[in-house]
Amino acid sequence: MSGVAIPLLLTLKVAFTATLAALVAGVAAGWLLARTRFPGREALDAVLLLPMVLPPTVIGYYLLVVLGTHGAIGAWLDTTFGVRLVFSWQGAAIAAAVVAFPLVFKAARTAFESVDPNLEKAGRSLGYAEWRVLARITLPLAWRGIAAGAMLAFARATGEFGATLMIAGNIPGRTQTLSIAIYEAVQAGDDALANSLVVLASITCIVLLVAAAAIVRRGHLRIVPV
Amino acid sequence: MRFDVDIRKRVTAAGRVFDLDVAFCADSERLALFGPSGAGKSLTLQILAGLVAPDEGFVRVDGRTWFDSKRRIDVPARARRIGYVFQDYALFPHRTVEQNVAAALVSPILGRLHGAARREVGDLLEALALARLSDSYPAQLSGGERQRVALGRALARRPSALMLDEPFSALDAPLRSRVRAELLALHERFAVPYVLITHDAEDLATCADAVVTLAGGRVVAQAAVAADAPASSSSATRGQSVGSRA
Numbered sequence: 001m002s003g004v005a006i007p008l009l010l011t012l013k014v015a016f017t018a019t020l021a022a023l024v025a026g027v028a029a030g031w032l033l034a035r036t037r038f039p040g041r042e043a044l045d046a047v048l049l050l051p052m053v054l055p056p057t058v059i060g061y062y063l064l065v066v067l068g069t070h071g072a073i074g075a076w077l078d079t080t081f082g083v084r085l086v087f088s089w090q091g092a093a094i095a096a097a098v099v100a101f102p103l104v105f106k107a108a109r110t111a112f113e114s115v116d117p118n119l120e121k122a123g124r125s126l127g128y129a130e131w132r133v134l135a136r137i138t139l140p141l142a143w144r145g146i147a148a149g150a151m152l153a154f155a156r157a158t159g160e161f162g163a164t165l166m167i168a169g170n171i172p173g174r175t176q177t178l179s180i181a182i183y184e185a186v187q188a189g190d191d192a193l194a195n196s197l198v199v200l201a202s203i204t205c206i207v208l209l210v211a212a213a214a215i216v217r218r219g220h221l222r223i224v225p226v
Numbered sequence: 227m228r229f230d231v232d233i234r235k236r237v238t239a240a241g242r243v244f245d246l247d248v249a250f251c252a253d254s255e256r257l258a259l260f261g262p263s264g265a266g267k268s269l270t271l272q273i274l275a276g277l278v279a280p281d282e283g284f285v286r287v288d289g290r291t292w293f294d295s296k297r298r299i300d301v302p303a304r305a306r307r308i309g310y311v312f313q314d315y316a317l318f319p320h321r322t323v324e325q326n327v328a329a330a331l332v333s334p335i336l337g338r339l340h341g342a343a344r345r346e347v348g349d350l351l352e353a354l355a356l357a358r359l360s361d362s363y364p365a366q367l368s369g370g371e372r373q374r375v376a377l378g379r380a381l382a383r384r385p386s387a388l389m390l391d392e393p394f395s396a397l398d399a400p401l402r403s404r405v406r407a408e409l410l411a412l413h414e415r416f417a418v419p420y421v422l423i424t425h426d427a428e429d430l431a432t433c434a435d436a437v438v439t440l441a442g443g444r445v446v447a448q449a450a451v452a453a454d455a456p457a458s459s460s461s462a463t464r465g466q467s468v469g470s471r472a
Contacts, residue, residue, distance in 0.1 A: 118316040124303040125310035126330040
């Protein structure tokens with residue numbers, strides 16, 4: 001089973017890292033677009049949603065241009081820290097994070113917009129500083145939508161193929177995630193391996209979707225008791 | 227409580243522009259902002275409370291400057307010690323009645339309620355006849371109960387003034403007169419001045435000692451309310467001072 005376990009563990013590591021990054025960036029961007037007004041807001045919204053509509057290979061190409069050893073950020077990382085993202089699991093995680101980001105961002109924006117601004121004003125009139133309004137009013141009320149978005153992002157990151165292949169390649173044990181391993185098993189005619197990988201990937205996705213649905217059905221999260 | 231207000235604010239909603247240009251002086255413990263809907267009453271009250279920033283002008287209350295665009299002063303809402311009661315009450319839907327009333331008193335990070343504050347919340351729940359509902363959520367309450375929770379939440383921070391946006395409009399007629407009496411009782415008991423918004427002339431006679439009448443974003447009249455007499459709104463020039471308690 002080790003032929004199955006290694007790509008699965010790598011996939012989970014990549015997907016968890018990617019989801020965490022997409023969650024932080026998506027919640028921040030979602031809050032910004034939901035609660036502030038500035039020129040070009042809707043244009044920024046469209047740009048941030050681009051990774052959802054662009055072909056993953058296009059995103060992978062952009063990432064190579066920026067993060068590759070000759071890219072603007074890639075060259076700087078290489079010379080300053082000796083870090084190379086190309087052909088590394090971190091590169092795969094960045095690719096998955098970019099592709100999954102719009103799912104968290106969209107869900108977070110909708111969730112923040114559904115919180116009545118008067119509830120936040122009520123908090124301010126009760127003496128709450130802005131961080132307290134966010135922590136005790138806005139986030140607890142928007143939490144469910146954000147969590148559902150994060151679940152979808154995790155599922156999307158788990159299945160990432162195109163952009164990951166472009167930037168991280170297909171190195172067994174290092175960057176070969178489940179979906180890439182399946183592709184290679186089929187190419188090599190190893191039907192038994194392909195079958196077990198496909199079943200594993202399907203079960204992982206079904207479990208995630210059921211968990212996401214359960215979280216959405218549940219009541220509001222109470223982060224801290226009064 | 228002495229109000230010295232001169233504010234301008236332009237708001238654009240759904241492509242329509244609304245210009246608020248309000249100036250008045252009033253010395254009143256029970257001030258009413260009166261006028262038809264769309265007159266700018268809520269916007270004015272939110273500006274007084276610091277929940278909305280005006281484009282320019284000043285707000286001075288009891289000699290303290292809360293907002294002054296020329297002097298770049300804008301005291302945040304949390305520092306104005308206003309108990310604000312929203313028209314739809316804006317109760318926290320994820321918190322119980324007790325947690326809502328305690329909201330201003332809980333510790334900032336862990337949200338705990340300490341000894342003296344706990345007693346205070348208990349007293350407020352008792353005073354507002356909410357004790358048996360303390361574990362209910364806002365969605366489970368009637369309109370009158372929700373309003374009492376909103377009042378309790380606002381009073382808990384020992385505000386220097388209450389600001390009430392249409393406190394009676396969501397209530398049916400029999401309840402309305404009872405709630406008016408309750409508001410006056412709270413005003414006496416907690417010795418807290420209030421500013422309320424209404425479009426109902428009956429509220430003026432019972433609940434206000436001074437009236438600022440708004441229409442179309444402007445002050446059209448100011449008057450003191452004579453005791454036990456209907457509001458006599460004399461047309462007054464902008465910025466004229468009215469008061470019943472000097």
